[in-house]
Amino acid sequence: MDNNIEEKLEQRGIKPTAMRILVYDVLHRQKKAVSLVEIENQMKHVDRSTVFRTLKTFQDHLLIHSVDDGSGAVKYALCDDDCTCTIDDQHIHFLCTVCGQTYCLKDLPIPHLDLPEGFTFESANFVVKGICAECKR
Ligand SMILES: [Zn+2]
Numbered sequence: 001m002d003n004n005i006e007e008k009l010e011q012r013g014i015k016p017t018a019m020r021i022l023v024y025d026v027l028h029r030q031k032k033a034v035s036l037v038e039i040e041n042q043m044k045h046v047d048r049s050t051v052f053r054t055l056k057t058f059q060d061h062l063l064i065h066s067v068d069d070g071s072g073a074v075k076y077a078l079c080d081d082d083c084t085c086t087i088d089d090q091h092i093h094f095l096c097t098v099c100g101q102t103y104c105l106k107d108l109p110i111p112h113l114d115l116p117e118g119f120t121f122e123s124a125n126f127v128v129k130g131i132c133a134e135c136k137r
């Protein structure tokens, strides 16, 4: 296991407990955003509510972000080291309608929105649907 997981957690002000290190390790190995159930399935003998609480802690400390891709399950992915989860750091997500996987398109920031006067921006959930490169082959 990667030694620098502890460092990554500490950088975000999270105390590196054994459970947190395990959950981070699972997230770290994903190429896509994953749901609570998918994370749980990749770990042995864990309690779902413990994993959920860990994800909540990670999210509160901006270590991960969540995506509601409309599939019914919220998915989670690690943030970049310098991510502050503000509008400028958020990116478009891509849901493949064939494999059901959700990708972080980190190079595609969400478009700037000119909201009508009097409206205040809080967050955006930008999901594009289509067929991913792997399924297209
Ligand atoms: Zn696909």
Ligand SMILES: [Zn+2]
Pocket (backbone or CB within 6 Å): 033, 065, 067, 077, 091, 093, 103, 104, 105
């Ligand atoms: Zn993402």
